[in-house]
Amino acid sequence: MAEIRDVEVVVFDVLGTLVDEPGGLRAAIREAVPACDDASVDELLALWQRYVEGEQHRIAQGHRPYANTEIIDGEAAGGVADQAGLADPATIARLATAARRLPPWSDSVAGLERLARHFPVLCLSNAGRTTLMRLGAHAGLRWHQALSGESALAYKPAQEVYQLALDTAGCPPERVLMVAAHDWDLRAAQARGMRTAYVQRPVGDPPTGSDAFDWQFNGLDELVTALTAP
Incomplete structure (x- = not known):
């Protein structure tokens, strides 16, 4: 024992x-896309999480070279922006660094x-x-x-x-x-x-x-x- x-x-x-982590990402998405209701924010958060988990799994399986979380979070933020119709580069860039906050x-x-x-x-x-x-x-x-x-x-x-x-x-x-x-x-x-x-x-x-x-x-x-x- x-x-x-x-x-x-x-x-x-x-x-x-x-x-x-989920609460912080949810707040960052809401800040980036203030017109979204709670259900839409949750959908965007789920999109982000699925992407990150999927890419980390691909790296673990040897299907993608290692990329750090700053790169993968940036890609996830881009996917969220596309889904939400968000086009402002500064807003997308801030969203990409949500994990720092x-x-x-x-x-x-x-x-x-x-x-x-x-x-x-x-x-x-x-x-x-x-x-x-x-x-x-x-x-x-x-x-x-x-x-x-x-x-x-x-x-x-x-x-x-x-x-x-x-x-x-x-x-x-x-x-x-x-x-x-x-x-x-x-x-x-x-x-x-x-x-x-x-x-x-x-x-x-x-x-x-x-x-x-x-x-x-x-x-x-x-x-x-x-x-x-x-």
Whole structure:
């Protein structure tokens, strides 16, 4: 049985775990196309998400060379613009960078701040390096190092992305804790030997009955309290 006191380094997923990605994209679409009603915004968001997921899958399957999220988000924004009849280049360009302005969950900023006083904190994200830097600054998120799948030319759940965190942590995998709101993310980290903690989020992917993650928490406050308890 894993002991939480054995954890030396904490690694966080970002999109969906620390920030509300769908909510931020929805707000950016609404800003770009203010005449859209809620149903139309949801349709445009779904179009964006399907495109991004599809292109990342194509890259994982070797059907497309690696392209970072700034490129793929730009393509997704172009598709949304075409669907919505949006033609203004400046508006489309701003929409393409929406991932730099995603809002943090209400407990993310304070939770990371508390945790960073006790542990090295890394983030490990599919977001490209530039997006990750801008997003961290916008949302006020504190970590000691930001790691992007761009450095491995791959997207999670590819194993080489998790190896970036392990190489940076400099300790055995069983002393590195991966925190995410996505079951698929934690399964991949678990396969690499990392400890795993699921944090519940409104837009997350909850564990299934066959998942056996080390810990589950209702939010970041619970996780931080468990890690920092004497």
